[in-house]
Amino acid sequence: xxxxxxxxxxxxxxxxxxxxxxxxxxxxxxxxxxxxxxxxxxxxxxxxxxxxxxxxxxxxxxxxxxxxxxxxxxxxxxxxxxxxxxxxxxxxxxxxxxxxxxxxxxxxxxxxxxxxxxxxxxxxxxxxxxxxxxxxxxxxxxxxxxxxxxx
Numbered sequence: 001x002x003x004x005x006x007x008x009x010x011x012x013x014x015x016x017x018x019x020x021x022x023x024x025x026x027x028x029x030x031x032x033x034x035x036x037x038x039x040x041x042x043x044x045x046x047x048x049x050x051x052x053x054x055x056x057x058x059x060x061x062x063x064x065x066x067x068x069x070x071x072x073x074x075x076x077x078x079x080x081x082x083x084x085x086x087x088x089x090x091x092x093x094x095x096x097x098x099x100x101x102x103x104x105x106x107x108x109x110x111x112x113x114x115x116x117x118x119x120x121x122x123x124x125x126x127x128x129x130x131x132x133x134x135x136x137x138x139x140x141x142x143x144x145x146x147x148x149x150x151x
Contacts, residue, residue, distance in 0.1 A: 007141060009040050010113045013091035014140040018115070020045040021093045026071060028064050033074040033092045035082055035109075044081035048074045075100035084108045095136070098122040105130045113137050 007015065013034050021032030024047040035043040048071055050056060060067055075096055089111035096104060096112065101123040104112060111133045112123075127134035 009036065010089070010091060010135070010137060011140050012040075013089060014093075014113060014115060014137050016042065016045055017091040017093050018140075020047045020074070023047045023049075024074075025049045025061075027061055029094065031074040031092065031094045033078045033090060035078055035087045036089050036091075037086055038088045040088070043087060044078060046074045046077035046081065048072065048077070073097065073100050075104060079103060079107055082107070089113065091137075094118050095121050095134075096123050098126070101126045101134075105132060111135075115140060 013036055016034040017032040019032065020034060021030040024030035024032070026048055029048070031048040032045065033047070034045045037043050050070060051072060056067075073096075074092060074094075075090070078090070084106075085108045087107065087109050090104060090109050091113045093114070094116045095114040095118040097118060098121050101112075101121065105126060109132065112127070113135050115137050117136065123134060126132070
């Protein structure tokens, strides 16, 4: 009898990151992230958005370039949930930008998985220099959003 199929830890983490991204209020790019400890337990999930408690009016969302500087990246929100050296891996729905990759390295993260590429990022060069495993995931569970639950 074959053993039932089971998600790998990176696949599990990416599924959680995707679910976290569904909370993002950014209409242009929804990013989710998750951190796992050395026992593969979830330390936390996070997504990109505005500072907690800030409610922007509808006009704020109309101009992406104007609002971009106010958006807090998922990785920044995630790093607020742990201390240096406590994280085994991070999964992000988008490759970390240059600043977020630098921050993840400063927090001692050595394994990062991402789903969507971000060409403007220097994450590849940073990961090479600091010997951080940076992996594009092509095999991950598909999560369907927008399904109405049946009662």
